[in-house]
Amino acid sequence: MKTLSLRARLTLFYSTILTVILAVFGFLFYDALGLVLENKLTAELRDRVVYLAAFQRLQAGEARLVFNPNDRREAYLVQSAARYYQVFQLPSGLLLVQSQELEMMGARLSPEEVRALAGAQEFTDLQLETERLRFHNAVITGNNATSFLVRVGIPLTPADEAQRGFLRSLLFLMPLGVLVSALAGWQMARRALNPLAQLAAAARKIDIEKLQQRLPTRGTGDEVDEVAAAFNETLARLENSVGQMKQFTASISHELRTPLTTLRGEAEIALLQASSVEDYRHALTSQLEEFNKLSHMINQLLILASAEAGEIQWMERSVDLSGLVGSLVDQLEPVAAAKKITLETNTPPNINVRGDASWIERVILNLLDNAIKFSSEGGHVRVSVKAEDGDAVLRVADTGMGIQAEALPHIFERFYRAEPSRSKQIEGVGLGLSLVKWIVDRHRGRIQVESQVGKGSCFTVWLPLASASAGR
Numbered sequence: 380m381k382t383l384s385l386r387a388r389l390t391l392f393y394s395t396i397l398t399v400i401l402a403v404f405g406f407l408f409y410d411a412l413g414l415v416l417e418n419k420l421t422a423e424l425r426d427r428v429v430y431l432a433a434f435q436r437l438q439a440g441e442a443r444l445v446f447n448p449n450d451r452r453e454a455y456l457v458q459s460a461a462r463y464y465q466v467f468q469l470p471s472g473l474l475l476v477q478s479q480e481l482e483m484m485g486a487r488l489s490p491e492e493v494r495a496l497a498g499a500q501e502f503t504d505l506q507l508e509t510e511r512l513r514f515h516n517a518v519i520t521g522n523n524a525t526s527f528l529v530r531v532g533i534p535l536t537p538a539d540e541a542q543r544g545f546l547r548s549l550l551f552l553m554p555l556g557v558l559v560s561a562l563a564g565w566q567m568a569r570r571a572l573n574p575l576a577q578l579a580a581a582a583r584k585i586d587i588e589k590l591q592q593r594l595p596t597r598g599t600g601d602e603v604d605e606v607a608a609a610f611n612e613t614l615a616r617l618e619n620s621v622g623q624m625k626q627f628t629a630s631i632s633h634e635l636r637t638p639l640t641t642l643r644g645e646a647e648i649a650l651l652q653a654s655s656v657e658d659y660r661h662a663l664t665s666q667l668e669e670f671n672k673l674s675h676m677i678n679q680l681l682i683l684a685s686a687e688a689g690e691i692q693w694m695e696r697s698v699d700l701s702g703l704v705g706s707l708v709d710q711l712e713p714v715a716a717a718k719k720i721t722l723e724t725n726t727p728p729n730i731n732v733r734g735d736a737s738w739i740e741r742v743i744l745n746l747l748d749n750a751i752k753f754s755s756e757g758g759h760v761r762v763s764v765k766a767e768d769g770d771a772v773l774r775v776a777d778t779g780m781g782i783q784a785e786a787l788p789h790i791f792e793r794f795y796r797a798e799p800s801r802s803k804q805i806e807g808v809g810l811g812l813s814l815v816k817w818i819v820d821r822h823r824g825r826i827q828v829e830s831q832v833g834k835g836s837c838f839t840v841w842l843p844l845a846s847a848s849a850g851r
């Protein structure tokens with residue numbers, strides 16, 4: 380089943396709420412109105428009873444209302460108070476007097492009913508074909524200890540009619556009110572949702588080629604503006620990511636093309652010129668180097684791809700950072716020595732961080748590798764580790780070529796290579812630092828770089844100490 384539009388749902392919701400509220404209040408008011416009017420009529424009935432008592436003459440076998448027929452006002456008042464008037468003798472239940480109205484309505488009572496009424500409540504209601512009456516029942520003892528049941532009535536019709544009138548108005552006005560409010564709600568919802576429809580139309584026009592476009596905001600600061608602003612922020616992030624992906628694709632094609640062209644060139648030359656096994660061996664050895672570079676690059680790409688896809692095996696435990704740095708420095712010593720670079724370390728023992736040893740090893744290796752790679756002969760690379768404010772601080776400083784200030788914010792991006800390293804054809808593909816940054820972030824750490832062109836660079840990594848993070 381197709382779900383209703385938001386506009387229809389809003390209107391339906393408001394109309395339903397309004398109907399329920401009107402119905403509940405209407406019912407309460409209907410009930411209260413009946414009660415108030417009936418109470419008023421009952422009070423009047425009491426007045427009539429008291430008034431008539433003064434004119435009542437009751438004696439065995441006879442009951443009369445005695446008044447001065449010449450006093451027109453008195454006659455009128457007595458007559459109208461006694462429009463619904465009955466007197467029965469008790470205990471026989473014999474009807475002594477009955478007003479004309481009751482006579483015509485056929486409101487006769489059997490002796491049992493009379494006796495029952497005499498012992499019953501003060502007020503009783505009687506539903507006749509045409510009217511509903513409320514009676515006041517009083518047992519009065521007259522002369523000779525004779526008892527009489529005197530009943531004075533009043534029609535409840537005014538209360539009933541007022542209630543019926545109210546119900547009629549309610550049943551007519553309520554749907555009308557609900558209809559009017561539904562129409563108004565429908566319009567209001569259209570007005571409120573219109574900016575959303577405009578946003579949707581504007582959003583539809585944005586495709587991957589036009590990610591620099593933004594949704595219009597009206598400056599009202601309302602919810603719709605908030606949605607537009609949030610969408611614009613997402614667009615900005617998307618634009619950035621798509622830009623990175625484009626750059627990534629361009630860089631990867633470029634990076635793959637160079638070694639492939641070299642390989643192809645070498646193979647062609649070997650085929651054309653090589654005449655001895657030695658020549659072929661030489662060509663293959665040189666190709667092997669290119670293959671190594673290629674497989675190194677593809678490896679790094681695979682690691683990055685699986686890291687970003689969240690498919691990484693992760694073992695979090697205490698890692699001896701001092702020990703790790705020591706063994707990696709030993710491992711790279713020959714590489715540094717080959718370039719006549721001195722590797723110095725200052726690593727006090729037992730500095731442990733929490734994380735995955737193989738990933739942390741990759742961080743140290745990449746930083747050391749860069750430091751050696753971007754230093755020229757006779758340079759120095761200093762590695763130090765210390766504990767500071769709950770963090771282990773790893774510092775790798777070199778006296779190499781340094782990084783230009785405008786390149787600094789980008790060096791952690793994938794495939795980014797600062798200018799001298801690119802133009803000087805220093806080996807590398809620009810993936811190392813982006814992986815380093817990803818690993819450090821996963822360890823809830825941070826990385827910072829300071830550098831001066833021609834003087835050297837210093838990379839500092841903060842990683843939570845094992846004891847500190849265990850307590851967190």
Ligand code: ADP
Binds near residue numbers: 753796800
């Ligand atoms: P790669 O080393 O493969 O080029 P990285 O991601 O490790 O890629 O580094 C990105 C860029 O940052 C390098 O190309 C280089 O320009 C710059 N860079 C990194 N480390 C250093 C350093 N120690 N000294 C000078 N430049 C550096």
